[in-house]
Amino acid sequence: MHAAAWYSRFAKGASRYCGRPRTFTLAVTVILVWIVTGPAFGFSDTWQLVINTGTTIVTFLMVFLIQNTQNRDTEAIQVKLDELIRATKGAHNALLDLEELEEEALDAFRKRYQALAMMARTELDRGAEDTGTPEA
Numbered sequence: 001m002h003a004a005a006w007y008s009r010f011a012k013g014a015s016r017y018c019g020r021p022r023t024f025t026l027a028v029t030v031i032l033v034w035i036v037t038g039p040a041f042g043f044s045d046t047w048q049l050v051i052n053t054g055t056t057i058v059t060f061l062m063v064f065l066i067q068n069t070q071n072r073d074t075e076a077i078q079v080k081l082d083e084l085i086r087a088t089k090g091a092h093n094a095l096l097d098l099e100e101l102e103e104e105a106l107d108a109f110r111k112r113y114q115a116l117a118m119m120a121r122t123e124l125d126r127g128a129e130d131t132g133t134p135e136a
Helices: 003-018 021-036 045-087 103-125
Strands: none
Touching (some): 003 045, 021 045
């Protein structure tokens, strides 16, 4: 198995595991144990360093796992939306893969659709129906 596939499987599994209530309970338990042991260690610098180091390491690693999961989920949603656009009669295929456009081109599409929304709301205020396509 090559590294990217291994990492993807690991990230999915870790994400699933870390999102469970049991894992949250475990984290809270660790914090509570750390707090309770404070007096035994005299609230020393080493006692504080243990939790600070542990939480920093976990946070650092979780950032990468969360980003991997988010990237994969976002890509899957984009493909699904692209398929809905492609399969919908009257939809504009130019809207496929918008997330790959440069900022200026994306802004132009957004402004066009904001104008369409504003016109539709104006028509609704006049009693028109809010159905159909802009070309209809």
